[in-house]
Amino acid sequence: MRRHEAERGSILIFLVASVSLLAGAILGLITVEQGRASRARTEVERTRAFTIAEAGIDQVAVLMSSNSWPTGTSLDWSSDAADNDGDGLVDEGDESLTAIADRWWVDGLDNDGDGEIDEKDEGVAHVACTVPLGTSTVTLTGWLQRQESALPIDIPAVVSLLDPNADLTFSGNSFLVNGIDSNLDGTPGPGTPVYGIAIDGAPRDVLSQLSGQQRDNVAGAGGWPSVTTWAPTSSTWLTDTVAALRPFARVNFSNYGGTYTGTLGDWQTGDVYITHSQGSLHIGGGSTGAGVLLVDGDLEITGNWDYVGYVFVTGRVRFSGGGGTKVLHGAMFVGGDVQQATGGLLSTLLSGNVSLVYSTAALNLVRTALTRYGIAAVTEP
Ligand SMILES: [Ca+2]
Ligand SMILES: [Ca+2]
Ligand SMILES: [Ca+2]
Ligand SMILES: [Ca+2]
Secondary structure, three states, rough: HHHHHHHHHHHHHHHHHHHHHHHHHHHHHHHHHHHHHHHHHHHHHHEEEEEEHHHHHHHHHHHHOOOOOOOOOOEEEEEEEOOOOOOOOOOOOOOEEEEEEEEEHHHOOOOOOOOOOOHHHHEEEEEEEEEEEEEEEEEEEEEEEEEEEOOOOOOOEEEEEOOOOOEEOOOOOOEEEOOOOOOOOOOEOOOOEEEEEEEEEOOHHOOOOHHHHHHHHEEEEOOOOEEEEEEOOOOOOHHHHHHHHHHOOOEEOOOOOEEEEOOOOOOOOOOOOOEEEEEOOEEEOEEEEEEEEEEEEOOOOOOOOOEEEEEEEOHHHHHOOOOOEEEEEEEEEEOOEEEEEOOOHHHHHHHHHEEEEHHHHHHHHHHHOOEEEEEEEEEEE
């Protein structure tokens, strides 16, 4: 009987010990499993944060390219009043991306240590994008390359004639070609004066076409009349420039038969873009615009006209009919003749006033608007 009880005691001890061991093992297993789940969760979070940070860098490139991200501001998905992750909720807890960009070409620093400050090489935006998600925070660096358009920076004159034999016809004193820099509000601009007219040929061929009373209507570098000779870098410079810019045109005309009277951009609202016409284009009826006007053919302008920026015409430019004031703030390059309707009293009266004025404000505004930013690399951090 006593032996029996002793056996029962040992079995009990054995059982208790086994249960304890089992419990320990289970506890261990649970801990291991929890660790694995937490690591997996962290890994999923990190991957998601990484993808979001990449999307943030894409967004910065798009915003900078469309001039929609002013210097000194930052991107913050938690307070941008947008549903960035498309889940139907705006600025909710997990929209936690922030990004800042250092624009190296205007930061006053020698970022590449070559002794020059803010030179052309430093056309790089350094974007720091941070995404905190759960227990993870991912920081990525985006390297954006500044890509300037093919627009010329060195402008020889307000009106540059590519044809050495170009005919130039102005109507009495109803025109002004002014190479002295003017801001868009008409106040004097900061730029060095350029010539009124430049020709890829002999200046006398221009001068001989201006009457005595017309010569002081061509102002700019060198006094009155302000006329110089200028040779582009190649004989196909004009058509090459048009071809390089054409793919970026937002508005395209193709042998447009009518007279276009609508707007082609507005510098005051920042709506600045490239317009291209394949074939001749007739603009009239008070059309205004801002950006770059490319015409593969002739350009005819009637009535009021106001354009801010660059005009490239492979053929001739003709200002005629409908009276009104025709104003260009910027510069134009013309492959053919430049004519303002003359002749009878009526056509002189109806050709209106033509005012072609150099404006670095206009040209800089257009160049800035058309600069793009491409992602060259994404690095961590
Ligand atoms: Ca959302
Ligand atoms: Ca948001
Ligand atoms: Ca430098
Ligand atoms: Ca710099």
